[in-house]
Amino acid sequence: MSKQYADIIINISHEALDKVFQYEVPFALQKKISTGMQVVVPFGRWNKEQTGYVIRLSDHADYEENKIKEILRISEKGVSIEGKQIQLAYWIREQYGSTMIQALKTVLPMEKKVEQRLVKTVRLALNRPEAEFFLEQAKAKSRRAQARLLEELMEHSQLSWEIVTKQLKIPRTTLKRLEEQKVITVESQNLYRNPIAFQVQKQTPKRLNLRQQMISDEFKHDFLAKNYKTYLLHGVTGSGKTEVYMAAIETVLSQGKQAIVLIPEIALTYQTVKRFYERFGDRISIMNSKLSQGERYDQMLRAKNGEVDIMIGPRSALFTPFRDLGLIVIDEEHESSYKSESVPKYHARETAIARASLEGASVILGSATPSIESYTYAREGKYQLWELFDRAAPGSMMANVHIEDMRLELKEANRSLFSRKLRMMIEERLEKGQQIMLFLNRRGYAGFVSCRSCGHVLKCPHCDVSLTAHRGQKLVCHYCGYQIVAPKICPDCGSPYIGAFGIGTQKVEYLVKKEFPEARTLRMDMDTTRKKHSHEEILSAFSNGEADILIGTQMIVKGHDFANTTLVGILAADMSLYSNDFRASERTFQLLTQAAGRAGRGNLAGDVVIQTYNPEHYSIVTAAKQDYKLFYEQEYEYRKLLMYPPVCQMLVVFVGCSEFDIGKKATDMLAQKMRQKYMNMEGLSIIGPSQAAITKIKDTYRYVIYIKHVEYAKLVEVKDDLEFYMENQKIYEKVMVTFDFNPMIGY
Numbered sequence: 001m002s003k004q005y006a007d008i009i010i011n012i013s014h015e016a017l018d019k020v021f022q023y024e025v026p027f028a029l030q031k032k033i034s035t036g037m038q039v040v041v042p043f044g045r046w047n048k049e050q051t052g053y054v055i056r057l058s059d060h061a062d063y064e065e066n067k068i069k070e071i072l073r074i075s076e077k078g079v080s081i082e083g084k085q086i087q088l089a090y091w092i093r094e095q096y097g098s099t100m101i102q103a104l105k106t107v108l109p110m111e112k113k114v115e116q117r118l119v120k121t122v123r124l125a126l127n128r129p130e131a132e133f134f135l136e137q138a139k140a141k142s143r144r145a146q147a148r149l150l151e152e153l154m155e156h157s158q159l160s161w162e163i164v165t166k167q168l169k170i171p172r173t174t175l176k177r178l179e180e181q182k183v184i185t186v187e188s189q190n191l192y193r194n195p196i197a198f199q200v201q202k203q204t205p206k207r208l209n210l211r212q213q214m215i216s217d218e219f220k221h222d223f224l225a226k227n228y229k230t231y232l233l234h235g236v237t238g239s240g241k242t243e244v245y246m247a248a249i250e251t252v253l254s255q256g257k258q259a260i261v262l263i264p265e266i267a268l269t270y271q272t273v274k275r276f277y278e279r280f281g282d283r284i285s286i287m288n289s290k291l292s293q294g295e296r297y298d299q300m301l302r303a304k305n306g307e308v309d310i311m312i313g314p315r316s317a318l319f320t321p322f323r324d325l326g327l328i329v330i331d332e333e334h335e336s337s338y339k340s341e342s343v344p345k346y347h348a349r350e351t352a353i354a355r356a357s358l359e360g361a362s363v364i365l366g367s368a369t370p371s372i373e374s375y376t377y378a379r380e381g382k383y384q385l386w387e388l389f390d391r392a393a394p395g396s397m398m399a400n401v402h403i404e405d406m407r408l409e410l411k412e413a414n415r416s417l418f419s420r421k422l423r424m425m426i427e428e429r430l431e432k433g434q435q436i437m438l439f440l441n442r443r444g445y446a447g448f449v450s451c452r453s454c455g456h457v458l459k460c461p462h463c464d465v466s467l468t469a470h471r472g473q474k475l476v477c478h479y480c481g482y483q484i485v486a487p488k489i490c491p492d493c494g495s496p497y498i499g500a501f502g503i504g505t506q507k508v509e510y511l512v513k514k515e516f517p518e519a520r521t522l523r524m525d526m527d528t529t530r531k532k533h534s535h536e537e538i539l540s541a542f543s544n545g546e547a548d549i550l551i552g553t554q555m556i557v558k559g560h561d562f563a564n565t566t567l568v569g570i571l572a573a574d575m576s577l578y579s580n581d582f583r584a585s586e587r588t589f590q591l592l593t594q595a596a597g598r599a600g601r602g603n604l605a606g607d608v609v610i611q612t613y614n615p616e617h618y619s620i621v622t623a624a625k626q627d628y629k630l631f632y633e634q635e636y637e638y639r640k641l642l643m644y645p646p647v648c649q650m651l652v653v654f655v656g657c658s659e660f661d662i663g664k665k666a667t668d669m670l671a672q673k674m675r676q677k678y679m680n681m682e683g684l685s686i687i688g689p690s691q692a693a694i695t696k697i698k699d700t701y702r703y704v705i706y707i708k709h710v711e712y713a714k715l716v717e718v719k720d721d722l723e724f725y726m727e728n729q730k731i732y733e734k735v736m737v738t739f740d741f742n743p744m745i746g747y
């Protein structure tokens, strides 16, 4: 037998957490040990016994062999969920860059023990004659509280703590005494806080159409053969992807395994959740960011205890500690919210695939507009591609899409917000009593404020961004919340010609009301959806026909089916083309396709009007044709030309510092170090250092270095080297350095 070694993380409460220690696996344990197992090892100078988790096994030693100690034994707990989670945390730490503690906090929900909400029940512990005797005695001694309680308990045999203390007003001391005398018992039970209490009728599944059935059968076949894969389900909005997910989940549950369904927070609506409840009943648990920490903890605990089999939630639900995970579904897999914005900047898609491979589970990614990454991997055969080409509901059709060139409108002296076509169509729908959605990729009353005399733009003093005008003469910074009253004269040149440009949802609503005074409007944007349920309320009000026109930002393009909505107007379609990252075209295509998919979901034919100043841009042309593949081909060529992901892998080294000079120096040093060290690494390109596009946010100066290589592992190597380098340089105590692999945002 050859030697075997194990990388071990010492118990997670230990301060040596960030390090991995290598131990030798004794021959007797070689066949028994596996990753994720808890083991006991000699630790430190005094060889104190410590428990640790095996995160990797290998057949070679990374250190001098005579310095490597042996594992003592496998702990009684063996393989635990914690072990697997720690393994995943380690993978995240390696892959995205963070400390082990940060990674563990991401993965383990139990980091902080939250007080459990207990339900207490008071029961009578005496039999009938004993109780009667006791009651008489109590009455005789005029112990009125005792008598009251006894009478009540003899009638009901058990009472809730609230009734006993609040309604019957029995003092706690009395209860304590009675408990000690064994007259009553008080039981505490853990009440799980289920955030959604649904009362729904269980529905029998829809009869799948041919393609849905073929796909579901294929999944079943693979799954039963323990052939766990990653699938990409590409299907237009309304093609019945959710039905496919549910069929796959059915297969997984039938094997006694569990499933996680990730949905973007914004799409986690009553409607979606209800569909799952109708199918699977209360074996489901829901998570969302509005849950309290206690509620979240409870949900995780329920999963761990095997009380639920399906967890639905946004990104963080990925870490649900199921014991026998069979499937992870990621709906709308292209959504940028699947990437964490804080360190570790993990992507839920990649992490799901990693978790699935650690635990033997399958992954289904679904989208009408798959990310360029996923579609590329599907083409390369890394994922299996499934396609649904048509809308599933009988009689439901795709909408007709019209592109309106706003430059032409201007030439024809139409200065209004609405093209002639859109205006005509709005009037027509209003007459017919059908509904309209107007979509604007922006919020606030208007855009930035500038001086027409000198061009001065009013900026936030803490962030390098312009302030946005809001109703009530307010100027607000959307990055830090800084607010001022709009000045009457230019602070730079004193000119009175200062005003707001651009347009926001409030302004659109105002203009709609002006042009179509008879129309009832609803507005949905960041400002109108601050409260917990407002998002849901606005959508259901619209769904119930309480308004004719719904005006909103990207929030309105997700979720709900609005059968009576037959017109979608996209104002300023090109707005998202002007952002500063390489995904701008992709995002524009996704937004437009999704917005277009909102029209004509019922039996009424729909129209979509896209208003733009870039009618020839490929993202707009292909979105109008609703032709994903055509868009993909062009976008892929662009990425290839400029070596952007997924053609190349990209690492952003971000440096933030409150002092301009120190930040600059720290960034320069990193770039210099890399250039020195990797002079000979073929295919590595280092771009920068430079100031970020937004040079300052919240008084923090921002710097970036971009690094590219076709191999992800090479970038990880660079990251590891930089981490090591920074440990020994004082200057990095004053700056914040974070790593972002294949970023979803511009810097």
Ligand code: ADP
Residues within 6 Å of the ligand: 206, 207, 208, 209, 212, 235, 236, 237, 238, 239, 240, 241, 242, 243, 244, 392, 393, 394
């Ligand atoms: P997606 O998830 O792709 O947007 P859904 O699963 O939500 O699509 O399906 C869209 C609509 O079509 C829903 O109202 C759904 O109930 C209906 N639907 C899906 N599959 C079928 C089917 N096989 N037969 C009839 N209706 C279906």
Ligand code: ZN
Residues within 6 Å of the ligand: 451, 452, 453, 454, 455, 456, 490, 491, 492, 493, 494, 495
């Ligand atoms: Zn001025």
Ligand code: ZN
Residues within 6 Å of the ligand: 460, 461, 462, 463, 477, 478, 479, 480, 481, 482, 698
């Ligand atoms: Zn600011």
